[in-house]
Amino acid sequence: MRTAIFPGSFDPITNGHVDVVVRALSMFDSVIVAVLNNPEKKSMFTLSERVALIQDVFAAEGQRVLAKSFSGLLVDFARSQNASIILRGLRAISDFDYEAQMALMNRSLDPNIETVFLMASEANSYVSSSIVRQVARFGGDVRRLVPARIVEELAKKFPAKK
Numbered sequence: 181m182r183t184a185i186f187p188g189s190f191d192p193i194t195n196g197h198v199d200v201v202v203r204a205l206s207m208f209d210s211v212i213v214a215v216l217n218n219p220e221k222k223s224m225f226t227l228s229e230r231v232a233l234i235q236d237v238f239a240a241e242g243q244r245v246l247a248k249s250f251s252g253l254l255v256d257f258a259r260s261q262n263a264s265i266i267l268r269g270l271r272a273i274s275d276f277d278y279e280a281q282m283a284l285m286n287r288s289l290d291p292n293i294e295t296v297f298l299m300a301s302e303a304n305s306y307v308s309s310s311i312v313r314q315v316a317r318f319g320g321d322v323r324r325l326v327p328a329r330i331v332e333e334l335a336k337k338f339p340a341k342k
């Protein structure tokens with residue numbers, strides 16, 4: 181059983197994240213989408229909302245995709261889940277410095293855990309949670325950026341002005 185951990189803030193999950201998970205399912209038996217509990221960062225969706233929404237988005241995958249929250253070090257969480265792979269998406273070169281820093285830090289913390297990067301599709305290469313939050317806040321159309329379930333939740337948070 182090969183499990184990959186896909187960590188992040190997922191505030192909210194985007195089509196870019198979904199794309200990476202779907203690609204990963206052709207390589208791994210299961211993917212745990214791990215939502216960081218970071219009390220220092222103000223989020224649009226609560227931790228439990230983010231976990232529940234991710235679980236809804238991947239409902240059709242059953243046990244192959246699970247959403248869980250974690251606190252503390254990612255490598256400790258990965259070990260607790262018997263996962264030896266950390267999965268991250270790469271969109272553009274601008275992601276590289278941050279991702280390399282995290283991957284090398286995680287490797288130095290636990291050399292038995294490998295980070296695997298997958299490229300998001302071109303269509304999703306410009307999508308980020310922060311862009312989605314901005315567009316939704318100002319009433320823009322997010323239907324091509326996030327799953328339908330998230331469109332619904334964003335519409336509740338930002339009802340259209342008449």
Ligand code: PNS
Pocket residue numbers: 187188189190216252253254255281282285286
């Ligand atoms: O997608 P994000 O929000 O940039 O994800 C960042 C995340 C959650 C992957 C990263 O902050 C993380 O792994 N935090 C847990 C603390 C940790 O393990 N730090 C050491 C590695 S940098």
